[in-house]
Amino acid sequence: MLTLAGIEPFAIGGTRRCYVHPDDDQLCVKVLRADRTARARLATATGWRRLKGRRGFDDQRKELKAYRQLERRGWRNWRHVPLCHGAVxxxxxxxxxxxLHRDWRGRFPPNLEQVLPGGMTEPLAKAIEEFKKWLRRDLFLSRDLxxxxxxxxxxAPERHRLVIVDGIGNSELVPVSNWFDLCARRKVERKIRxxxxxxxxxxxxPADATP
Ligand SMILES: Nc1ncnc2c1ncn2[C@@H]1O[C@H](COP(=O)(O)OP(=O)(O)O)[C@@H](O)[C@H]1O
Ligand SMILES: [Mg+2]
Incomplete structure (x- = not known):
């Protein structure tokens, strides 16, 4: 059993708290926020959403399943998606x-929502192009990007790389994109657009720049 209570998370998302692993500072441990557990979400769900049941609200389970699917596909390229070491x-x-991905100085990288309002830079534009190329080449299935x-x-100061840390896996009810490359290609294009x-x-x- 890993003790996280008392440690400050390095990031808090809409659903989870992200910690540096207490035994290895190269690893990230993500746990659900207390208000986002499957039980808490089912309790506040209304209408048809209640039909999903507790499992339908369990984002941790969904993400682990998505990683298992990558493993089954024989995935080896962890440049743009973090390698998963399982559950704890x-x-x-x-x-x-x-x-846990860090920049060349050892700092936690910002996400695109944090950097893009600061404007496009050459390293960022290149990183976005490389990321899209990778999505297309490896047919990486994701929920919305x-x-x-x-x-x-x-x-490096001038060399950036995008890494998708959440939303991996296929959101289709009938996972046709897992079965047919043509469906996967179309889906990847839709997500990229x-x-x-x-x-x-x-x-x-440009209006933001004028004084
Ligand atoms: N492996 C990682 N390496 C570096 N930063 C990460 C990593 N995973 C998550 N983060 C940071 O933590 C934030 C929240 O993580 P995320 O998995 O998106 O949580 P949530 O499920 O709550 O949305 C991300 O926006 C990112 O800034
Ligand atoms: Mg997120």
Whole structure:
């Protein structure tokens, strides 16, 4: 059992708290926020959502399943998605252990929602292109590619790399994209198109620059 209570999380998302693993500072442990457990969410769900049942609200279980699917596909490229080391019991509930990505100075990287409003830079533009190329080449299946779930890791001051830390796996009810490459390709294109729109929205408009 891992003790996390008393440690300050390095990031808190909409659903989870992210900690540096107490025994290995290269690893990240994610646990559900107390208000986002499957039990808490089912208790406040209304209408048809209640039909999903407790399992339908368990994001940790979904993410572990997505990682298992990658493993089954023989996935080896962990440049743009963190390597998962499985689950661990913690005093704050089930934790998912993954590689923790840091920049060249050892700092925690910002996510795209945090960096894009500061404007596009050459290293960032290159990193976005590389990321899209990778999604297409490896047919990486994800839920929506949301900027706050993608971090911009500066491996060097002028060399950035995008890593998707949340939203991995296939959201389809009938997972046709897992079975047919053509469906997967179409899905990846759809996700990229929407991702590009989100990036554009976050960038400052020329009007922001005028005093
Ligand atoms: N492996 C990681 N390496 C570095 N930063 C991470 C990692 N995983 C998550 N983060 C940071 O923590 C934030 C929240 O993580 P996330 O998995 O998106 O949680 P949630 O499920 O609450 O949305 C991310 O936006 C990112 O800034
Ligand atoms: Mg997230």
């Amino acid at each position: 019991q913690t005093d704050l509930g089930l934790g998912i252990v993954t590689a 949301l900027p706050h779930n993608i971090i911009a890791v500066a491996d 929407k991702f590009e729109q989100r990036v554009r929205i976050l960038l400052p408009t």
